[in-house]
Amino acid sequence: MDLVFLFISAIFVNNFVLYYFLGICPFLGVSKKIDSALSMGLAVTFVMTITAVVSWMINHWILIPFHLDYLQVVSFILVIASLVQLVEMFIRKISPPLYQALGIYLPLITTNCAIMGLALLASLNNYDFIKTVVFGVSSGLGFTLAIILMAGIREQLDLSDVPKPLEGAGIALIVAGIMALAFNGFIGMIK
Amino acid sequence: MPAKSLKEEYSKGLWKENPVFRQLLGMCPTLAVTGTVINGLAMGLATSFVLIFSSLLVSSIKKLIPRQVRIASYIVIIATFVTIADRFLAAYFFPISKSLGPYVPLIVVNCIILGRQEAFSSKNPIGRSLLDALGMSSGFILALLVLSSIREILGSGTFMGYQILGAWFKPWLIMIFPSGAFITLGILLGIALFIETKNQSRST
Numbered sequence: 001m002d003l004v005f006l007f008i009s010a011i012f013v014n015n016f017v018l019y020y021f022l023g024i025c026p027f028l029g030v031s032k033k034i035d036s037a038l039s040m041g042l043a044v045t046f047v048m049t050i051t052a053v054v055s056w057m058i059n060h061w062i063l064i065p066f067h068l069d070y071l072q073v074v075s076f077i078l079v080i081a082s083l084v085q086l087v088e089m090f091i092r093k094i095s096p097p098l099y100q101a102l103g104i105y106l107p108l109i110t111t112n113c114a115i116m117g118l119a120l121l122a123s124l125n126n127y128d129f130i131k132t133v134v135f136g137v138s139s140g141l142g143f144t145l146a147i148i149l150m151a152g153i154r155e156q157l158d159l160s161d162v163p164k165p166l167e168g169a170g171i172a173l174i175v176a177g178i179m180a181l182a183f184n185g186f187i188g189m190i191k
Numbered sequence: 192m193p194a195k196s197l198k199e200e201y202s203k204g205l206w207k208e209n210p211v212f213r214q215l216l217g218m219c220p221t222l223a224v225t226g227t228v229i230n231g232l233a234m235g236l237a238t239s240f241v242l243i244f245s246s247l248l249v250s251s252i253k254k255l256i257p258r259q260v261r262i263a264s265y266i267v268i269i270a271t272f273v274t275i276a277d278r279f280l281a282a283y284f285f286p287i288s289k290s291l292g293p294y295v296p297l298i299v300v301n302c303i304i305l306g307r308q309e310a311f312s313s314k315n316p317i318g319r320s321l322l323d324a325l326g327m328s329s330g331f332i333l334a335l336l337v338l339s340s341i342r343e344i345l346g347s348g349t350f351m352g353y354q355i356l357g358a359w360f361k362p363w364l365i366m367i368f369p370s371g372a373f374i375t376l377g378i379l380l381g382i383a384l385f386i387e388t389k390n391q392s393r394s395t
Contacts, residue, residue: 019369021223025302028218070278073296074270081266113219113300120293165385166377169215173377180370 003134010138012186016114017146018179020121023114027147028172030105037151038144043105045140047087048118051080052136055119056129076119084109114143149179200319204326210303211334212383217303221335222372223294228351231339232332233287237280237295239328241272242304243321250312250320265308266299273299303331341375342366 016022023044030040055076063069088106092099109115118139122132153175162171195203210216217238224234245268249256256264277295280288288295298304307327312320343349346366348356365371 021219021369021372022297024218024222028215070274073274073277073299074267077266077270077299078263081263113297116300117293117297120296124293163381165388166381170377170381170384173373173380177370177373177377180368180373181365184368184370 003131006131006134007138008189010135011142011145012183012189015142015146015183016117016139017143018176018183020117022117023112023143026105026108026112027143027150027176028169030108031147031150031154031172034148034151034155036105037147039101040105041140041144041147042101043109044112044114044143045137047084047106047109047115048140048143049133049136050083050087051115051119052122052132054079054083056122056127056132059123060129072120072123076116080115080119114139146179150176153179197319197322200322201326201329204323204328204330205333206330208327209330209334209383210327211331212380213387214303214306215380216306217301217331218376220294220297220301221338222369222376224291225335225339225342225372226346226367227343228336228339229287230290231335233280233284234291234294235328235332235335237276238298238301238304238331239324240276241269241298241301242307242328242331243324244272245269245304246307246312246320246324247317249308250315250317253313256313261313262305262309265305265313269304269308270299303327338372338375338379341379342371346371 010016014020017024017027026040026044031037058075058079059072063072063075068075084106088099091106118136122135127135150172154172157171157175166174204210206213208214211218211221220234220238225231245265248268249265273296276298277288280291280295307324311323315323340350343351343366344355345363347362348354348360363371366375
């Protein structure tokens with residue numbers, strides 16, 4: 001039951017973009033078209049799941065037993081950077097179509113704070129292995145949901161009359177604010 | 192690159208190339224920690240510490256770093272200073288460190304810092320890199336202070352924890368919620384762009 005709560009709350013209530021403000025750069029940058037938003041969302045979900053597993057192993061098998069927790073930041077960021085490289089090479093080898101779809105988004109993910117945030121939050125909340133994996137998958141799905149909704153709205157926004165200075169990032173942030181407000185309505189689901 | 196005066200090297204970060212308002216970098220911490228002025232200020236100072244020392248170090252050892260692994264080296268340097276800042280806050284300012292939560296370690300993925308190393312410190316002498324880092328830090332702190340002051344005053348009627356609006360004031364709860372952060376920053380970006388286009392049309 002705990003896991004179901006965790007899953008739902010990570011998608012709707014504690015949404016990575018709209019609640020933790022993580023991954024704002026791709027959220028604003030890659031949300032102009034629905035299909036590229038979908039690819040970005042899937043790439044993030046994919047990397048998040050793997051990161052969740054690997055960072056848990058590093059934290060619990062290396063850092064904590066040897067009392068090296070102060071190396072957490074350094075080791076997590078290095079692991080994420082090399083992981084993204086590995087995933088990129090791996091996908092290029094086994095599935096060229098998938099690589100075509102995700103290719104250009106993968107390198108961008110290294111500097112995506114959502115991935116680092118996931119590893120840090122999972123360790124901060126002391127999640128066990130299963131919970132960490134569920135947290136990774138559902139956070140990725142939450143990110144995907146937010147970025148697709150945003151892309152849908154922005155495709156419509158292109159057709160409407162936005163005040164000149166607000167064009168681009170300004171209106172996108174205001175829309176995100178209204179979306180966050182709407183997502184507030186989900187808080188009742190877990191309490 | 193045309194040589195800029197030293198003063199310009201510092202002051203460009205304040206407005207012309209302000210990391211938040213003009214370059215849209217470092218949005219995540221800007222939105223996340225600006226619920227109260229204290230948090231915004233602490234975040235600004237911590238980020239400045241990391242930015243200034245990373246710039247100094249990168250620009251002084253830039254000849255030793257091979258081109259192919261430069262990004263990885265910058266990341267390790269930045270991560271080291273982030274760890275120092277994180278441990279320092281946890282040791283001396285525990286409540287602030289607690290309320291900033293994962294956002295202090297997340298300074299490591301703040302694009303302002305990596306961006307300045309790649310775009311500036313790796314190509315410029317130490318003095319100029321220091322000025323550039325100081326300018327960018329001031330610009331970042333400025334942006335955080337503006338955003339967090341608006342949110343704290345309207346959201347709870349206080350400034351740095353002191354009540355400044357009277358009992359007649361009904362706090363705008365939305366300002367404390369994440370949505371308040373998005374909307375306020377969106378409007379501020381609009382205002383910044385408006386002022387900038389005004390300036391440009393006047394100067395041409």
